[in-house]
Amino acid sequence: MEVHLRVQRFHPQVDAEPHWQEYRVEVPEHATVLDALLAARDEQDETLTLRCSCRSHICGSCVMKVNGTSCLGCKTKVSHARKRLAAGEPIRVAPAGNLPVVKDLAVDLEVFFGKVKAIEPYLQPDGPPPEREYLVPNEAMLTVREAMACILCGCCVSECNSLEVEPRFLGPAALAKAWRFTEDPRDAADRHRLEFVSAPGGIWDCTHCFACVEVCPKDVKPMERILELRRRAMEAGFTDNNGARHSQAFADTIAESGWLDETRVLSRSLRGLPELLEWAPVGMRALLRGKMPLRHRRLSGAKQIRAIFAAAQRRSGEPPREHAPGR
């Protein structure tokens, strides 16, 4: 079948800015977008630059955006990529997002791998290893495996909405790797790890938009790992930060009055005068638009909402709210 591609090109020594180039190639029915790009490169234009290797979504080289969504080119079938396009409309291929472009579809991975390295991505056991293997339940290994399935391709990083506004954010891939160690019974550095990811640029920078979960080619669900890290960090007592305070204040006001008390959430999330002053303009605007009422009334159905909280806590095996300050 013939495939019509529209590929974003950029050569920093030649081009002032990126431009689009079209290719028409002949590929078999089962072809992936990567197959089509390789046909374009091999048969028409050797200057087209892209990373790829395994062709079976295990090496993680070919992260790119196809029709605006991050994916592995080798896991995206041409037939699938064409589904939502109008007749005659080309498949759009662009480099991964949130990473600087080196040339065409190849992006700079140094920052990406730098963040992976920052989380101390290696087992830190307590003392020397046993003579034989560590004795650990298979279930624990199966759980850790969910994150070991990560191939560090960067699809999640490419799609991450938080990274777009906060480049210092460690990002979903690195944090999923951090989770992998906190979940491993053989690792003894939990507190150290949880403290590190609780710092600015860590777990509290995620806006839980689900984008990473949707695009992950290995079903690692990075956002769920981040939420789990938050819960564990708070349990471990790492609550003295904006994120943890915000989360706590949020839950507290809803449990108490049935709905969000923006004023209290904002004031309890922030610490110290400088932070309050920094956020004052936002607060003023919210106040003027009626988003931050000075008087907060309890909802008439607040009692039922408290019952929901209680039921949820019973189900998760947690103690009731009243007896669990700091949660």
Add this chain to the structure above:
Amino acid sequence: MVVRHDVLVVGAGLAGMRAALAAQAAGADVAIISKVYPVRSHSNAAQGGINAALAPDDSWESHAYDTVKGSDYLGDQDAIEILAREAPQAILELEHMGVVFNRDEEGRLGSRNFGGASHARTYFVGDFTGQAILHVLYEQLVHSGIRAYNEYFCTELLRDADGAVSGVTAFDMRSGEVSAFSAGAVVLCTGGMGRVFEPSTNALICTGDGTALAYRAGTALMDMEMVQFHPTTLKSNGALISESARGEGGYLLNRDGERFMRTTAPNAMELASRDVVSRAAQVEINEGRGVDGCVLLDVRHLGAAKIMERLPQIRELALEFAGADMIDAPVPVLPGMHYEMGGIRTDVQGATPLAGLYAAGECACVSVHGGNRLGANSLLETVVFGRRAGEAAAAFARSRPAQPAPESSRADAERALRALVARGGHERSAKLRLEMGQVMTRRVGVFRDDAGLREAERTLVGLRERYADVEIQDKGTLFNQALVAALELDFMLDLARCVVAGALARTESRGAHTRVDHPRRDDATWLKHTLCLATPDGPRVDTAPVSITRWQPQERKY
């Protein structure tokens, strides 16, 4: 840039990272240089597992014997004994580093059955064992602080005045900058050369670079005709369906729904060694008992739960590229090029006859696989012999510190690359690569004969001539992948000649090498290795004896 390290490891897959860690532990200043980031290496693709006689009712002797038998007695038994003896410790080391191996009910390492093995001694992480180990070794590499030069392409081995290997020339693929890396010892761990064939289960990066570098430097390549065809690959794109599908109990069926392995290997059935199963499958296909050029792999009877826990990745691959959900339907598969048993000849320390040059992993031939590699022995080889090569290289480098490479070697390499990029021509490397791969698959596949091999040889000679007329379209220095593709093709054209030369010379059928014009194993003449040495007219074939310690050759029955 001129760089100096005690030990320079080329390639950052399992063997390379294990070698680098071992060399560092032995006190050397180590650097690792790779044309891809470490986690992109092809060790990723090993699915099934890693072998070791760890269970109380198993023994290293049994593991070694299975390996010797699997190799069709061409494996060197001194090396195989080391492989089997050191396997348990190698796996425990990986476990201690953090590999998330599957466990049994007591929380101990759990194993599965694999082809050609008399015990369930394959330890595994689902069906992505290679990836799980590769990423953990990468974690250890990060921890070690070993300097990694990622996305560098090596063009040549440097030699000192005494002829010893003293480093490499390489260029930074991103910037195009050419550098000389000098080292007291160089360890080649550049993996396989599957792209010599088309199709292949191998990744696009598997172009045998290190094997070709060693060959050009004058060291021998051993048993290059021993190419493994994996019995179960997908027709559409050559992707691998792991042996773990059969290890977990999957069947191979012909058009009539018969388990055709019953006639060839009545005891081991689908879990006979790979050469045996591939030949049987190819016979079914050739004699018209296949389905659309394939046989069928059926795991439906295992049930959805087991398939999802133990074979999730291959189910996904079959779904994507064959349109078959293994839970409900058999998948059409056929034998496909998978692994090169041959390679750079080394001793059991990973040393080549060239002083200062070491090799380990698929690019090397120590030889533990002989004529046919058993599944899950390749991961094991990388860590056992990667470690040994790293230690030996560190010891050698202590006795001979790195001398700074002369600037002229760097400048020469740069000039050669510039000339290659600048030259005009009428051929494209992608086209030549495809022609090479197709003739190799057609004439140097599961079944071979003299006439076909000679045809392949003529084609390769013609391709070498046409290579001189290849033009690289990209004339820049920045991330010039067209240049890399041309250099890789240059390497592979040399290696393809060696595969054919070995196959022509070996007038018998042994392991994966089946000559229809010489259908019997001939121990009297050919219980020996073939060696290929570079000459201006192509490879010259020599032979070397096989090391036999305790297992005399017998007829193989599965």
